[in-house]
Amino acid sequence: MSIKNKLSRMKSHLKKEEQPLLVKNPVGNKSIIPFMEQWKQENVSPYWLDNEYCLIREVRYSLDYTHGNYTFREFCHVVDDWNNATYDHPLSAKGHQASDLFFFDTETTGLGGGAGNTIFILGYAQLIKNEIVLKQHVLPHPGAEIPLFNSFLENVDYSTLVTYNGKAFDWPQVKTRHTLIKEHVPKLPEFGHFDLYHAARRMWKHRLERTKLSIVEAEILGVKREDDVPGFLAPMIYFDFVERKNPEGMLGILKHNEIDILSLITLYTHLSYQLLRKDQQISAKETLEVGKWYTLIGQTDIAKQNLQSIDEQNKEELLEAAFLLAKQYKKEKKFEDAIILWRKIIETYTKKTNPVVVIQSLIELAKFAEHKEKNIQNALTYTEKAQFILREHQELLRIEPELQKRYERLEKKLHTIKRNQLFH
Structure with a gap:
């Protein structure tokens, strides 16, 4: 069956996305996970909890890896620069190490809120030793949220969340889903929050008609996506994966989510360069916006x-x-x-x-x-x-x-x- 026909067949699911998906786990034996060999080739391993499992993908990047216009080493440098700055700002990392910042993004079955909107990927990246470690926790079917959230919460040590509109969308969704299973998983931690979406709107509203992350990537950060799966197709691809278990389509969504997360690191670096007066290519309009921002907060x-x-x-x-x-x-x-x-x-x-x-x-x-x-x-x-x-x-x-x-x-x-x- 062609991908076009598959997506057409799954459209009915989108109309019902506010209704919880009730799919029983067909796996009762730890030795049997559909297509596990293909998953292993993509650095994916299972996480088991009480005969239920989720999947965890891990990718590691050198600090010299370039994503867009910056290396990840430059991200570490701007955190040091914030700590040496004599002024404050909402995006300042003063008081934190680079390893404290936790770049976070999710993929869900819909853009709306409510209990019927399921998170099927919890993705994040963090500096660990001398590498950027990116992990993605994957929900193999809607009945496996307990291992999904348990694995996410027990393995993450962070104090500062960095998202792109996460304050309005990603984290409220996490809180909603967590409420449904809070008796079975660790408590949600308390932490600070940097939302780069509002910073991007402030800095580039004069230049961009929309400040969607993919547009900011292409126009500002120098990030080029190749063969990227559009985000709006993610729910349909996930529903198809739940039904057939074949990871082919999901691997494209995982790559899309991976790029989103890496771009958050690059975006934070670039915004920090401009706010710290380190960007040699900053335009007069951007300089004016930086000045306005500091004026507004009394710096x-x-x-x-x-x-x-x-x-x-x-x-x-x-x-x-x-x-x-x-x-x-x-x-x-x-x-x-x-x-x-x-x-x-x-x-x-x-x-x-x-x-x-x-x-x-x-x-x-x-x-x-x-x-x-x-x-x-x-x-x-x-x-x-x-x-x-x-x-x-x-x-x-x-x-x-x-x-x-x-x-x-x-x-x-x-x-x-x-x-x-x-x-x-």
Whole structure:
């Protein structure tokens, strides 16, 4: 039967993926595991528990192995760099060794949540001695979750989880399935969590239409997949494997999962290079995003270093960086430094410039003129300029009521001052 016909035959399973699969284990003898010779050729061995089993595949990589643009040795180096850094970040590995980071991914029978969504591969990689050791725990049929989770939890020693959208999907799925068998397996451990999906969205939303891991791999990390099985076919292939036991299709899913996990190591390395100012090829836009991120979490000094490093050739990024720096100077009550930057922004304005930073800079100058300099005429002039720019950008008209209110208040205030001067 062709693979097309097999997949077509299995489509009915996908429609029922929210219903638990009830398949009895046909194996009652430890000496009989279907296609075990083929599994052994792929470094797969069985794990037995009370006459039930799961399968465990193990692959080892040298630290000099290159996955995408980085070797795994460079991953070890960035962990050392985080430990030597004087600033903090949500992705910082400070306080951890490289071996503490646990790169984790799952394959499931569906993208939805709930007890009917079964995890059939628990995959992870970790630095052990001088190698990256990648293990994948495979569910041979839906009735074997106890050996699957027992083998996973008893052999894993980790303190920090690294995933790609695992906070919203992978780990909640693990918790759901664990709840169903928690009386028979070890407790789930407590640990920290790095979710690289949100970091990728922050850093490259300007460059990528979607931040799916395979797209980030190809466009950012230099990872090239060959003959890869699409992830959306994984459930159908697994259902076929449960029925026929032939590992042929599952080996493709295991390779897909393996690449996902290795790419997490490369992605963490690359993001760390950019956040640690080690990426020599970083773009102005990426530098700006790094500066914004550090600003958001209150790491002012490293934020300034990034924002101040954007050169004059990158006009748009330079103006956004100047606005963020001015905002920080205002917080520090360095008003003269802030004013210099606000004026620089409005003086270099063109129709191609981000109008938001220009309008906001004019508003800040208006506030300073009104409240610090007590120069109502200048405040009114800055407000008029902001209104003029606003009219050129219809998409920003939501700001108009605020500006109009400011203009009317300043005009009334100026009129009162002039009237008082007249009577004196």
